[in-house]
Amino acid sequence: MHYLDVAGLLAYFILLGYIGYRSIKKVNSSDDFAVAGNRIIWPVLFATLAASFLGGGASMGRAGQAFDHGYAFMFAASAFPIATVLTGIFIAPRLKRYIGAQTVGDIMEYHFGRYSRLITGIFSLIFCVGILGAQALAVGTVFNAILGIDITTGILLGMGVVLLYSTIGGMWAVIQTDVVQFLMLAIFMPVTLLIGVHEVGGAEALIARLPDGHFSIMGDYGPGMFLSLFIAFLLGETLVPPYTQRALSAPDSRHAKIGYTVSGLFGFLFYFVSSTIGLVAFILYPNISPDLAMPELIRTALPLGITGLVLASLLAVVMSTADSYLNSATVIFVRDIYQGFINPEVDERKKLWIERLMNLLIGAGAIVFALYATSIIDALLLSYSLWAPTILVPFVLGVLLDLKCSKSAIGAILAGALVTLVWKWGPWPLADVTGLSALVAGVSANLLTFFIIYHICKSRRGKLHTVNDWARS
Template sequence: MNLIDLLGLLVYFAILILIGYRSARKVSNSADFAVAGNKIIWPVLFATLAASFLGGGASMGRAGKTFAEGYAFMFAASAFPIATVLTGLYIAPRLKRYTDAHTVGDIMAHHFGVSARLFTGIFSLVFCVGILGAQALAVGTVFHTILGIEVATGILIGMAVVLLYSTVGGMWAVIQTDVVQFLMLAVFLPLTMLIGIHELGGPAALVERLPEAHLSLMGDYSIGMFVSIFVAFLLGETLVPPYTQRALSAPDSRHARIGYSVAGGFGFLFYFVSATIGLIALVLYPNISPDQAMPALIRDILPVGITGLVLASLLAVVMSTADSYLNSAAVIFVSDIYKPFIEPGVGERKRLWIERIVNLLIGIGAVIFALYATSIVDALLLSYALWAPTILLPFVFAVLFDLRCSRSAIAAMLAGALVTIFWKWGPFDLQAATGLTALIAGVITNVAVFTLVYRCFRVLPRASASPNAQ
């Protein structure tokens, strides 16, 4: 890499660390660390949410999958921005009814009791660490492809910076760095796509040099495979803890609705950009590893002075997701596990320090996970199986319909988790026998058990019930 590009990358890291240092002075209590004092207006909410979900999977992972499988993967994975728009319209505004809520567990406890909070906290924590590990692997892949250093070394360098600013600055630092990172990805990744298309001689030249299947709606997918991927992205990351925290950080339901919906709309554009970059890389570098498609394009076709900035924007999209999941995991541990079940009387100052310590420890755990993961998207899909079949649907049902039945939520979470685990790692190949993936089987079980148990043990909503979270 040219010295000018390297200096640009170093300046970017310095800016992130400076933001973390300045943000630390704004963090005086747990609410500041967890939801930035509920002061995030919709333009900022849009930027931070978009930067958070457009991470290593949405950029490098999607480019890599499109490199290997064509636009069909982009069409299937577009389920996630669809889910985000729907969430913004119908669910995010309702989350502001829960005064002082910081986590999904706070809301689950309000509807389903303290036991549901504990199980929600455990499943959410494992999920966040898995997604965080996928982002750490993406950071290492960028450093390896661009600078030629070992993936493990790149993981350690990139995650060290994320750990530094997110630990000291909490959500204030995460949101401010996300805005910087969003602005970079919104400019430089489309610029990379345009330069790549120009390098090939225009859009027509790109289309002519691609396999026909890479341009079709279904590609080489069977209908079952396409539907499985669509459902995985429709449910796998919807309302996950960091994104729910973003809605809770808004000052009111209007800001939550607009910020969430606009972020979902932006996702369609970004997915097209990252997928097209993958196809450009396929034409130029047909023999590279799919996960290296985007970094290789950045390394080889961009002019001096731009490469460092685009590399920084690529790291930005990955690090913005990593810091979100890191902060969320720390808040989940303290709010849903430590405070209610270990030290209910913990003081505000001690709670803040515990969140910072846990933030650091979870980051280290995610680095270890990343060192053993094999693929960015595979790591994401594995983590998705820990969310949709356990927490998502009871959470949505509770928020939309004000349901209250502890037994139904706990039974649904445990049954969904057990079926997913057995389906994926059991002694029989149930996916081949039934055509259902582990995630879909777990979701079906989750809904069926929740419905059955709820009908047997439901508690009718009280007319005077307060929407305040416990």
């Protein structure tokens, strides 16, 4: 890289450190660290939410899948922005009814009792560390592709910066850096696409040089595989802790609704941009690894002085997701597990210091996960199987229908987890025999168990009321 490009990259890292330093003055309590004092208006909520979910999977992962399968993966993954828009309209505004809530566990406890909070905290923590590990792997991949640094060193360098500003400034630093990262993303990813399309001779030349299958809705996926992917992205990240935390950071339901919905609409545009970058790379560099499609285009096709800025924007995409999951995992541990079950009387000052310490420890755990992950998308899909079959169904039913039954929620979570584990890692090839993915099987078991137990409990309560009325008479 030219020294101008290196200077642009260094300027980006210096800016992140400065934001973290400035943010420490705003973090005086655990509420500031966790939800930024509930003062995130909708334009900022839109920017930070979009920056959070458009991470390594949505950028390099989607570009890599488009490199291999064409637009088919984009069509399957479009389930996520669909889910985000629906969540923004129907669920995000309702989350502001829970006064003082900071985590999914807070809301689960309101509907399903104290132990549902503990189970939710454990599964949420594992899920967040898994997604964080995928983003750490993406950071290392960027450094490897652009600077030639080995992936392990790249992971340590990039995640070191994330740990620095997120530990110092908490949610305030995360949101401010997310806004900066979103602006870089919105400017430089389309610029990269336009330059890449020019390199292949224009849009018509790109279309003419691509295989026909790269434009089909399902590509070389079979119907079962396409449907499994669609459902995985429809449910896998819906209302996950960092995104729920964003809605809870809004001042009221209106800001939560608009910010959440607009970010989902933006997701459709970004998915098209990142997928088309993968197609451009397929034409220009047919022999590279798919995960390197976007970094390779940035490294070789962009003009002098722009490469460093676009590299910074690519790192921004990944790091904005990493910092969100890191902050969320920390808040989950401290609020749902430590304060909820270990030391309920912890004071605010000590709680804030514990959050900062856990931020460092959880970040270290995610780095270890990243060192053993095989690919960005594989890491994401593995993590998705920990969320949708366990927490999502009871959480959504509680918020939408105001259901309250601790046994139904805990039973559903455990049933969903068990079925998913057996389906995915059991001795029998159940996915091949039934045609159902582990995620679909787990979600189905979760939903069925929830309603069976709920109706049993409801029936028993009805009989008890009848007996009591008879006794009083």
